[in-house]
Amino acid sequence: MDSKKQTPVKYYVGIDVGSASVRAALVDGFGTVVAHADQPIQIWEPQPDHYEQSSADIWAACCSVTKKVVCGVDASQIRGVGFDATCSLVVVDKQFQPLAVNCEGQNYRNVIMWMDHRAASQVERINATQHRVLSYVGGVMSVEMQPPKLLWLKENLQESCWEKAGYFFDLPDFLSWKATGVTARSLCTVVCKWTYASDGGWDDSFWKMIGLEDLVKDKYEKIGNHVLSPGESVGKGLTPEAAKDLGLPEGIAVAASLIDAHAGGLGVIGADVKGHNLPCENLPITARVAMICGTSSCHMGVSETPIFVPGVWGPYFSAMVPGLWLNEGGQSATGKLIDHMVRSHVAFLELQSKAAASAHSIYTYLNSHLDLIKKSLPVGFLTVDLHVWPDFHGNRSPLTDLTLKGMVVGLTLSRGLDELALIYLATIQAIALGTRHILETMQAAGHHINTLFLCGGLSKNPLFVQMHADITGGHGENGENWESRAA
Secondary structure: OOOOOOOOOOEEEEEEEOOOEEEEEEEEOOOOEEEEEEEEOOOEOOOOOOOEEOHHHHHHHHHHHHHHHHOOOOHHHEEEEEEEEOOOEEEEEOOOOEOOOOOOOOOOOOEEOOOOOOOHHHHHHHHHOOOHHHHHEOOOOOOOOHHHHHHHHHHHOHHHHHOOEEEEEEHHHHHHHHHHOOOOEEHHHHHHHHOOEOOOEOOHHHHHHOOOOHHHHOOOOOOOOOEEOOOOEOOOOOOHHHHHHHOOOOOOEEEEEEEHHHHHHHHHHOOOOOOOOOOOOOOOHHHEEEEEEOOOEEEEEEEOOOOOOOOOEEEEEOOOOOOOEEEEEEEOOOHHHHHHHHHOOOOHHHHHHHHHHOOOOHHHHHHHHHHHHOOOOOHHHHHOOOEEEOOEOEEOOOOOEOOOOOEEEOOOOOOOHHHHHHHHHHHHHHHHHHHHHHHHHHHHHOOOOOEEEEEOHHHHOHHHHHHHHHHHOOEOOOOOEOEEEEO
16 A cells, blocks of 8 residues: 555636636646636627726626635645736726726726727827837737727716726736735736836836826826736735635735736647647747637737737737747637627527527537538538628728728528528638738738647637638748647
């Protein structure tokens, strides 16, 4: 009999806040997911292009899913917790109480979501300055970043919000503050969404030029003057109050957070690919792009030296992989667009009924239906006369035009399930063509990509993965091949 004492298993908790739900995972020291749970969170759309959430609702969901995954586990063996979240803007007053980001004065709705496009005129004026910081966001700032949203708040809600605000957080940083009581920001969030420079910090001239000199006067206390590298330990760990909320031990380590897409990118871009016969097996990770595809999609590529790609965010130093520069392409609506196209079709109720009767999801049912109607042709050929332009929520990369609209060409008088399935397929193909456009733009600027890794909710859809493999599987502008794999 082995007399050696068995070493207790150490556990870690990861909390992931997406656009529509919060997920938690309990992971052991070997990287095995032991338990996971998820819970939906609320989204308000009070008017077109305005999307809001509640930081209290999000925190409550974080607490609920965390308690579920640690149930039955020896709490003394839980060593740390980390957060990632969407790059939404959280506003609180000087006492850290929620502050309304809306004209209705609803304080619990204190989060402007990443996909909110209310600050269109503000970002247009910011881009007209041609300030030097814009060269690090692909030459054109996106309406989805934080400076235009801050300017909108100052211009539209000056008395009720701007003057009362104590702190403006990126959602990942709000969560680490909630857990530790420390207002430090993550290098990931402030570099990627706020114009902070890894080597030089904030640029006073930019904030003064765009009319937000108030932030400079208080030495950036409201938006962050203490910045930590992602994964660095925050403060003294979990506070007693947060520990009680989350069902975790007081004082365990809390890691400086990441934006959700960047957490996904970090997770797959460094994957061990030995033995999988991939073209990137003996190449550095700079040969890979991670595509994180959910409500929207992000395309993450890293390089040893800064590469300036027109219409693609970055280069950002150490924002995802320490010591490497990050470029981030993206599509503002992918999962949301597929859902919109399917659910707004007249045959959706028939689809819903038949999918339920077969005990499948609507997308599994649609994939099977396409296999039935394709006959001897590859499924991609079914849409030879049907085309979608996918920029229903503007174009993030590489055209950087938030005014672009979506389009469907090739419609007939058909109203049935066959037509719905074809529109669904054409939408996925359009998204894949958008990905190819981003990859080719990155290649032309100097990236050397040969493998595309997919993760996130859409990567679980085999048709979505297959169309990306088919459509991006050709030659880039510099003659290199790439291959798509789901992670």
